Amino acid sequence: MGVLNVTPDSFSDGGCFATRESAVARARKLVADGAAIIDVGGESTRPGAEPVTLEAELERVIPVIAALHEELDVLVSVDTSKPEVMRAAVGAGAGMINDVNGLRAPEAIDVAAASGAAVCVMHMQGTPRSMQRQPQYRDVVAEVGAFLSAQAELLRARGVAPERIVLDPGFGFGKTLEHNMALFRGLPALVALGYPVLVGVSRKSMIGSLLGDRPIPDRRIGSVAAAMLAARAGARVLRVHDVRETADALAILAALDEQATGGA
Ligand code: HH2
Numbered sequence: 001m002g003v004l005n006v007t008p009d010s011f012s013d014g015g016c017f018a019t020r021e022s023a024v025a026r027a028r029k030l031v032a033d034g035a036a037i038i039d040v041g042g043e044s045t046r047p048g049a050e051p052v053t054l055e056a057e058l059e060r061v062i063p064v065i066a067a068l069h070e071e072l073d074v075l076v077s078v079d080t081s082k083p084e085v086m087r088a089a090v091g092a093g094a095g096m097i098n099d100v101n102g103l104r105a106p107e108a109i110d111v112a113a114a115s116g117a118a119v120c121v122m123h124m125q126g127t128p129r130s131m132q133r134q135p136q137y138r139d140v141v142a143e144v145g146a147f148l149s150a151q152a153e154l155l156r157a158r159g160v161a162p163e164r165i166v167l168d169p170g171f172g173f174g175k176t177l178e179h180n181m182a183l184f185r186g187l188p189a190l191v192a193l194g195y196p197v198l199v200g201v202s203r204k205s206m207i208g209s210l211l212g213d214r215p216i217p218d219r220r221i222g223s224v225a226a227a228m229l230a231a232r233a234g235a236r237v238l239r240v241h242d243v244r245e246t247a248d249a250l251a252i253l254a255a256l257d258e259q260a261t262g263g264a
Contacts, residue, residue, distance in 0.1 A: 001035065001036070001038070001039050001077065001198070001237050001238065001239045001240070002027070002030030002031075002033070002035035002037070002038050002039065002240065002243045003039055003041070003202065003239060003240065003241045004017060004023060004026055004027055004030065004038050004039060004040045004041070004064070005017060005041050005044070006018055006023050006040060006041065006060045006064050007041065007042060007043065007044045007052075007060065009044045009046075009049065010041070010044045010046065011044065011046035011203075011216070012202075012203040012216045012241060018060075020063050020064055020067060023040075023064045023067075024064065024067050024068065024071065027064075027068050027072060028071075028072065030243050031073075031074050033243040033244035033247060034243055034244065034247030035074065035243045036074065036075060037074065037075045037076075037077050037096065038068060038072070038075070038076055038077065039077040039078075039079050039096075039098055039239060040061050040064055040065055040068070040076060040078055040079060040094075041061070041078075041079030041080070042056070042057040042060035042061035042079075042080070042085070043057050043079075043080065043081075044128075045100050045128045045173070046128065047131060047172075048128070048129060048132075049128045049129065050129070051129075054084055057080065057082060057085050058084070058085060058088055061078060061080070061085065061089060062085075062088050062089065062092050065078060065089050065092040065093055066092040066093060068093070069092060069093025069094070070093070075095045075096055075118075076089075076093060076094045076095060076096070077094060077096035077097070077098045077118075077120070078090075078094040078096070078097055078098065079100070080098075080099065081099050081100060081101035081105070081108070083105060083107040083108045083110070083111045086099070086108065086111045086112065086115070087111050087115070090116075094117060095117050095118060096117055096118040096119070097111070097112050097115065097117050097118070097119050097120065098120040098122070099112075099119070099120065099121065099122060100122045100124055100128075100170065101122075101124060102121050102122050102123055102124065102147065102148075102151050102170075103119065103121055103151055103154070103155065109154055109155065109158055110158075112155065112160065113155065113158035113159055113160050118164045118165075118166060119160060119164055119165055119166065120166040120167075120168055120198055120237075121148055121151045121152060121155070121165065121166070121167055121168065122169075122170040122173065122198075123144045123147050123169055123170040123173065124170050124173035125137075125173065125174025125175070126174045128173075131174035132174070135174045135175050135176055135179060137179060140175070140179045140183055140186075141182055141186030141189055141190070144169045144170070144183060144190070145189060145190055145193060148167040148168075148169070148190065148193065149193055152165050152167065152193070152195060162194070162195065165195050165196075166195060166197070166198050166236075166237060167190060167195045167196070167197050167198070168197065168198040168199070168200065168239075169183045169186075169187075169190055169197075169199075170200075171183065171184070171199065171200055171201045171204060172201075172204045172206060177205075177209050177210075180201075180206040181206075184201075184226070184229075184230070184233075187199070187233035187234060187235060188233055188234055191233065191234035191235070196236035196237060197234065197236060197237070198235065198236070198237035198238075199227070199230035199235040199237070199238055199239070200238075200239035200240075201223060201226045201227070201230070202223045202227070202238075202239060202240040202241045202242065203219045203220070203223055203241055204219075204223075206226075207219045207222040207223050207226060208222075210222065220242050220245060221245075223240065223241070223242060223246075224240075224242065224245045224246050224249045225249075227240055227246045227249065228246075228249045228250065228253055231253060232253065232257065232259060238250075
């Protein structure tokens with residue numbers, strides 16, 4: 001899954017793809033580099049980010065989603081927590097709804113259930129504005145797993161087929177470095193819940209911290225290494241900014257890793 005932020009303020013690439021033309025060109029490159037899904041977001045969720053109005057978010061993402069749907073043979077995902085944006089995005093051709101709020105708004109469940117789209121349920125403690133102030137868990141893997149299972153059950157009770165559901169522990173969303181590391185090591189337990197797992201650690205502060213406070217432009221290799229380890233732990237979708245580098249790493253993993261190829 002390649003990240004396409006059509007925002008002025010995303011943490012690593014804000015303002016780079018804010019016009020429709022630059023966004024479509026970026027998506028074309030991500031697909032050429034090996035992305036199977038393009039995740040289009042119009043609201044930054046970086047820690048401390050200010051919410052965006054419905055009108056602004058619609059204006060940013062809908063024309064881009066419609067253009068991608070028309071021009072590219074790729075699954076388009078909409079990264080939003082607003083039910084109205086989900087509905088409009090699906091109408092414009094999105095085949096996946098990616099909600100960092102984990103479908104907690106009852107109307108989001110309604111829209112997702114009616115849409116026929118795939119749904120990514122992500123865990124977040126708090127809201128982007130406040131989430132990094134003092135995240136707390138007794139057992140982060142168990143608590144995140146329980147939330148994701150409960151939301152998946154809600155979706156299934158509304159008729160969403162299990163193969164349409166993807167779970168994501170939400171790295172960096174209301175988690176300290178220790179929480180993120182525990183979750184990463186706990187990925188096999190989340191995979192065991194029985195749904196495809198999505199991992200998004202690309203360029204995030206977790207990678208920067210593990211490399212000794214590395215600035216964002218220098219987190220690429222660390223991000224690729226983490227994506228590769230996530231795949232090895234059973235993650236099925238990797239949400240990344242650097243698609244080409246990640247695809248190369250996964251090709252090597254698939255060719256040379258006994259565990260990844262089932263010993264073949
Ligand atoms: N991370 C970000 C945004 N959306 N969605 C899912 N499912 N999982 C994630 O880990 C995830 C996500 C944050 O990254 P980015 O989009 O690059 O930054 P910003 O929120 O500043 O636009």
